Amino acid sequence: MSELSQIVQFLCTGVTIGSIYAMVGMGFTMIYNATGIINFAQGEFVMLGGLIMVSLTSSAHIPMPLGFFITVICVMLIGALFERCAIYPLKKPSVLTLIIITLAGSIIAKGVAMLVWGKQTYSLPHFSGDTPLIIAGAAILPQTLWILGILCCVVYGLSLFFNRTMLGKAMRACAVNPIAASLIGINVRYMVLLSFALSAALGAVAGICITPMLLMEFDRGALLGLKGFCAAALGGLGHSGGAVVAGLLIGIFESFGSGYLSSAYKDAIALIVLLAVLLLRPSGLFGSVEQNKLKDF
Amino acid sequence: MDMTRHRDLIAFIILVAFIPLLFKNPYYINILVFIGIYSIAATGLNLLMGYAGQISLGHAAFYAVGAYTSGILTLRYQVPFPAAAVLALAGAALLAYAIGMPCLRLRGHYLAMATLAAGEIIYIILNAAVPVTGGPSGIAGIPSLRLGPYDLDTDTGHYAVVWCLFVIVLILSRNILDSRIGRALRSLHSSEIAAGSLGVPVARIKLQVFVLSAVYAALAGVLYAHTVTFISPQTAEIMFSIQLITMVVIGGMGHLWGGVVGAAIVTVLPELLSAFHDYELVIYGCILLIMVMFLPGGLVRWVQRCIEVRMAPLMRKRS
Amino acid sequence: MNNVILEGIAIRKVFGGLIALHNVDFAVQKGSITALIGPNGAGKTTLINVISGLLRPDAGCIKLYTTVISGLPSHDIARHGIARTFQTAQIFAHMSVLENVMVGMHVRTRSGFFSAALRLPHVIREEHHIARRAAACLETVGLSNCAHQLATSLPIGSQRLLEIARALAAEPRILLLDEPAAGLNTQETRALGELILRLKAQGITIVLVEHDMELVMDVADEIIVLDFGKKIACGPPLSVQTNPDVIRVYLGQET
Numbered sequence: 111m112s113e114l115s116q117i118v119q120f121l122c123t124g125v126t127i128g129s130i131y132a133m134v135g136m137g138f139t140m141i142y143n144a145t146g147i148i149n150f151a152q153g154e155f156v157m158l159g160g161l162i163m164v165s166l167t168s169s170a171h172i173p174m175p176l177g178f179f180i181t182v183i184c185v186m187l188i189g190a191l192f193e194r195c196a197i198y199p200l201k202k203p204s205v206l207t208l209i210i211i212t213l214a215g216s217i218i219a220k221g222v223a224m225l226v227w228g229k230q231t232y233s234l235p236h237f238s239g240d241t242p243l244i245i246a247g248a249a250i251l252p253q254t255l256w257i258l259g260i261l262c263c264v265v266y267g268l269s270l271f272f273n274r275t276m277l278g279k280a281m282r283a284c285a286v287n288p289i290a291a292s293l294i295g296i297n298v299r300y301m302v303l304l305s306f307a308l309s310a311a312l313g314a315v316a317g318i319c320i321t322p323m324l325l326m327e328f329d330r331g332a333l334l335g336l337k338g339f340c341a342a343a344l345g346g347l348g349h350s351g352g353a354v355v356a357g358l359l360i361g362i363f364e365s366f367g368s369g370y371l372s373s374a375y376k377d378a379i380a381l382i383v384l385l386a387v388l389l390l391r392p393s394g395l396f397g398s399v400e401q402n403k404l405k406d407f
Numbered sequence: 408m409d410m411t412r413h414r415d416l417i418a419f420i421i422l423v424a425f426i427p428l429l430f431k432n433p434y435y436i437n438i439l440v441f442i443g444i445y446s447i448a449a450t451g452l453n454l455l456m457g458y459a460g461q462i463s464l465g466h467a468a469f470y471a472v473g474a475y476t477s478g479i480l481t482l483r484y485q486v487p488f489p490a491a492a493v494l495a496l497a498g499a500a501l502l503a504y505a506i507g508m509p510c511l512r513l514r515g516h517y518l519a520m521a522t523l524a525a526g527e528i529i530y531i532i533l534n535a536a537v538p539v540t541g542g543p544s545g546i547a548g549i550p551s552l553r554l555g556p557y558d559l560d561t562d563t564g565h566y567a568v569v570w571c572l573f574v575i576v577l578i579l580s581r582n583i584l585d586s587r588i589g590r591a592l593r594s595l596h597s598s599e600i601a602a603g604s605l606g607v608p609v610a611r612i613k614l615q616v617f618v619l620s621a622v623y624a625a626l627a628g629v630l631y632a633h634t635v636t637f638i639s640p641q642t643a644e645i646m647f648s649i650q651l652i653t654m655v656v657i658g659g660m661g662h663l664w665g666g667v668v669g670a671a672i673v674t675v676l677p678e679l680l681s682a683f684h685d686y687e688l689v690i691y692g693c694i695l696l697i698m699v700m701f702l703p704g705g706l707v708r709w710v711q712r713c714i715e716v717r718m719a720p721l722m723r724k725r726s
Numbered sequence: 727m728n729n730v731i732l733e734g735i736a737i738r739k740v741f742g743g744l745i746a747l748h749n750v751d752f753a754v755q756k757g758s759i760t761a762l763i764g765p766n767g768a769g770k771t772t773l774i775n776v777i778s779g780l781l782r783p784d785a786g787c788i789k790l791y792t793t794v795i796s797g798l799p800s801h802d803i804a805r806h807g808i809a810r811t812f813q814t815a816q817i818f819a820h821m822s823v824l825e826n827v828m829v830g831m832h833v834r835t836r837s838g839f840f841s842a843a844l845r846l847p848h849v850i851r852e853e854h855h856i857a858r859r860a861a862a863c864l865e866t867v868g869l870s871n872c873a874h875q876l877a878t879s880l881p882i883g884s885q886r887l888l889e890i891a892r893a894l895a896a897e898p899r900i901l902l903l904d905e906p907a908a909g910l911n912t913q914e915t916r917a918l919g920e921l922i923l924r925l926k927a928q929g930i931t932i933v934l935v936e937h938d939m940e941l942v943m944d945v946a947d948e949i950i951v952l953d954f955g956k957k958i959a960c961g962p963p964l965s966v967q968t969n970p971d972v973i974r975v976y977l978g979q980e981t
Contacts, residue, residue: 225689590829597817600780605829606804
């Protein structure tokens with residue numbers, strides 16, 4: 111394998127996994143913008159998405175596209191349910207309380223997944239076969255193209271939603287100033303619910319996309335979630351576009367790092383990036399330093 | 408020493424001294440040893456979380472660092488146990504200082520994520536640095552507890568060491584809480600701004616309590632390593648950090664006895680519910696959720712309040 | 727009679743595009759009560775925050791006698807003898823009233839982490855001293871009878887007094903009061919005015935941000951008027967009251 115083809119190969123692997131981090135990171139951003147909460151259960155949505163898709167398509171033999179659709183709806187409902195049961199009833203919760211609540215949510219999701227699917231690892235067929243395309247000497251799986259395509263659709267769809275629809279604009283208004291938003295008749299609580307549902311849906315899409323390549327089991331959520339948060343933080347918390355770019359960057363770092371440095375420490379790379387960002391530039395790559403000072407973490 | 412401050416503690420010491428006489432079964436003594444170990448770590452986390460209001464999702468890492476340092480020193484370098492333990496605590500303190508110094512500038516969610524990431528990095532290192540840590544299979548054959556000429560490798564020996572150390576931890580913690588430093592760290596919980604305006608050096612106090620709670624966690628880790636004589640990276644898992652948080656939340660955040668009560672419940676519960684072993688995660692999650700939503704003060708305060716309410720009519724009658 | 731304890735020179739503070747303080751100069755006489763007044767958004771609280779070190783000025787400097795204190799972190803400024811209260815009372819919720827005041831003693835005491843953990847004899851002595859002194863501060867503001875209550879159980883008026891007691895425990899040379907009368911009824915406000923005068927008699931220099939003009943005119947020796955971040959007038963109450971600029975700002979007349 112030539113040097114060039116190796117680089118292309120690493121780049122592709124990086125972009126693939128990076129797209130997943132990007133989607134998870136956007137999920138974090140969405141809930142953070144609507145509520146100021148960092149949802150520690152974000153990674154569990156990814157895990158649930160993957161495993162529900164496995165059950166629907168492999169066990170219930172539902173065709174892939176329909177399975178995709180049903181899975182996303184299911185996880186959305188789970189996200190909405192979590193918001194209604196655990197977040198909605200709280201009155202003026204402290205940050206500490208919110209962290210513990212979402213942590214509890216993530217453990218419950220993990221525990222239920224273990225009861226339902228057991229501890230085995232599941233796989234899913236690739237969306238359109240697994241014969242690699244050879245580009246510049248590197249083998250690229252069609253799934254990579256699928257993932258990139260889906261990421262583009264998601265980003266485009268969300269930007270349409272937030273910029274062109276009344277509902278999306280209302281959500282953005284809540285992010286800027288919830289009190290003012292409620293004064294002009296926006297139902298803020300409903301927007302919070304919606305943000306949980308949407309971000310769960312994003313997690314589910316990420317899970318469905320990545321399961322064919324990385325497989326899925328009940329306890330994968332935490333690490334995927336943490337790396338998604340790395341993306342959100344590197345991009346500047348609250349900045350969706352930033353999360354996408356940062357997610358791709360982290361994926362590429364990780365892929366090159368495990369190729370050239372050490373694969374045993376692969377998982378540490380994203381975390382070290384996260385620590386560096388939090389300590390050196392908490393506003394991330396794209397966030398504004400000034401705005402960041404005003405945020406309540 | 409003014410004894411009135413420590414009335415509850417004296418009662419507790421008497422209780423701890425007599426409990427082994429009640430349980431002859433080594434299985435129960437063994438569980439009590441684990442409760443003691445976890446109580447030490449949970450009491451430390453309570454100082455940080457319950458009193459100072461700072462969260463750490465990486466405390467399992469300090470526990471593991473304590474366990475590994477002491478284990479490796481005694482096993483490979485024949486360092487006697489007390490010296491190895493002291494070195495382990497010093498190592499954990501240094502590590503906590505290095506992690507805490509930059510991280511504690513962060514607040515709330517960011518602090519949680521930073522400590523989570525730091526803990527996860529240590530977990531990855533423990534797994535990957537095979538020549539030093541033995542990798543995923545861990546280290547076996549760690550020498551058991553021994554103080555000079557006294558071999559303490561019996562269930563009662565473990566029990567005595569662990570609970571004596573817990574009592575010391577409790578006294579030190581209470582002394583700190585009842586001092587100028589303790590009030591300063593409690594003041595951070597409600598308003599860092601007001602605390603700073605009164606001359607409390609917020610960053611320094613946070614760092615001090617972070618290091619102290621890491622040292623407690625490491626002490627618990629050291630005791631674990633030498634009573635079980637085997638350690639693996641599992642001790643550093645996120646799940647263990649969350650278990651420690653669960654203990655503090657169940658017992659009572661910001662209550663001195665919260666740590667030990669929470670540790671007892673979280674340790675005993677799985678033994679009682681061993682038939683529901685697969686449901687463990689779900690049960691933990693639900694307990695955590697229910698406690699935070701409905702009993703945010705924890706069980707100790709709830710019981711106190713129940714007793715007060717019951718006693719109130721009696722007291723009125725007497726007067 | 728030039729006896730300036732606190733002096734600000736050309737202080738400037740900008741938030742984004744908003745100039746909150748526009749080259750403000752001021753001087754506070756030792757042992758006086760200086761009131762800082764002006765319409766909402768004039769920059770009064772910003773100035774207090776800059777003096778107490780919560781905000782760093784973008785330009786200019788603040789001197790305590792001859793020591794430059796601007797730019798120091800707030801806990802160092804507190805150590806120099808400047809204590810403050812807040813517009814919305816920032817009491818320590820999980821602590822008793824007495825303990826709240828005891829936190830105020832932090833800068834006046836010195837037992838460290840290790841000696842506190844071991845509760846050495848000098849720590850015990852210091853604890854007794856702290857408790858006595860804190861009780862005395864509560865006495866000064868008239869909250870002795872609720873010393874052992876949880877601080878959050880106090881009504882809002884008493885919470886403000888608690889903040890003052892807490893600041894007094896730091897034995898300040900200068901006390902900054904940010905709208906202490908907000909949310910108080912007439913009777914409570916009158917008692918507050920008496921308290922402020924008593925503190926002045928003890929030799930404490932007071933800087934007061936306040937909307938209640940009656941209180942300001944009763945107690946202030948010197949008034950500084952801010953409007954949109956600029957100082958538009960200063961002087962004794964009577965001259966400020968008749969200053970045409972001040973009247974325009976307060977009555978909203980167009981020029």
